Amino acid sequence: MNVRELRRMYELESTYWWFVGRRDVIRVWLEGLRPDLPPTPQILDVGCGTGGNAMLLQEFGRVTGSDIAPEALAFCRERGLEDLIQCSGDGLTAPDEAYDLVTSFEVFEHVENDRLAAREAYRVLKPGGKLLVTVPAYAWLWSEHDVALGHRRRYARRELIGLLEDAGFEIERLSHCVTLLLPTTVLFRVLQKAARALHIGGGGEPQSGLVILPRPVSALFAWTLRVEAALLRHMNLPWGVTLIARATRKADAGRYARTERQTSSQRE
Numbered sequence: 001m002n003v004r005e006l007r008r009m010y011e012l013e014s015t016y017w018w019f020v021g022r023r024d025v026i027r028v029w030l031e032g033l034r035p036d037l038p039p040t041p042q043i044l045d046v047g048c049g050t051g052g053n054a055m056l057l058q059e060f061g062r063v064t065g066s067d068i069a070p071e072a073l074a075f076c077r078e079r080g081l082e083d084l085i086q087c088s089g090d091g092l093t094a095p096d097e098a099y100d101l102v103t104s105f106e107v108f109e110h111v112e113n114d115r116l117a118a119r120e121a122y123r124v125l126k127p128g129g130k131l132l133v134t135v136p137a138y139a140w141l142w143s144e145h146d147v148a149l150g151h152r153r154r155y156a157r158r159e160l161i162g163l164l165e166d167a168g169f170e171i172e173r174l175s176h177c178v179t180l181l182l183p184t185t186v187l188f189r190v191l192q193k194a195a196r197a198l199h200i201g202g203g204g205e206p207q208s209g210l211v212i213l214p215r216p217v218s219a220l221f222a223w224t225l226r227v228e229a230a231l232l233r234h235m236n237l238p239w240g241v242t243l244i245a246r247a248t249r250k251a252d253a254g255r256y257a258r259t260e261r262q263t264s265s266q267r268e
Helices: 003-012 017-036 052-057 070-078 114-124 144-148 157-166 182-197 215-232 256-267
Strands: 042-046 062-067 084-086 099-105 125-136 169-177 242-249
Touching (some): 003 070, 017 099, 017 169, 017 215, 052 099, 062 070, 114 125, 114 157, 125 157, 144 182, 157 169
Parallel strands (some): 042 099, 099 125
Antiparallel strands (some): 169 242
């Protein structure tokens, strides 16, 4: 992600409907994890970006943030976050079996080797530890927004399942979210592509979908995600812009991720 988009994220992350609503969803899933975690779990937030989600995670345990971009970590420090490491998602410098919970929110789509990133998350988790991950859904939804944010891919449900299971995880729950806004998202992406094709807006660098909306519209969108968060307490959603999954590191395969990491490194 370029520095301009990082700064926009930092400026908007506390108030913009997408970030606020997504944290409502994440909070519900974190609350569902509480019974399976120690009283004060060690948490690694992989690809922490500018730190908005790490601030939420602090309510649930001791948080370490990791990101490959030094600019992102600088924004985290401006939020008061200090326990930070600079590394890529597919090359974590954290030690083996160090964390009770690893979170990876909209990260796998950025890294070159997403399979290695999943195995790295497995490696740094304690046996029985938990992974909470979100990724963008549907390859057919690919647009200028993905290019601007540095995405390499979007995921089908079966692809995310295969990615996590191949890394050794046992998937406990998987759902779509940002469901009610899927038609609006599709319409916006179509209009964005049309504007680019017609050279409306002056061209230039690809632009993300972080558009400042009129306050009533923004409030409506945030409300729809609060509704979804409430629904996700009781059910999974069958479609949506994002996939969210909860998985467990199996307690009987401690050397798997380390072996795969070495093998992958040798191939590369």
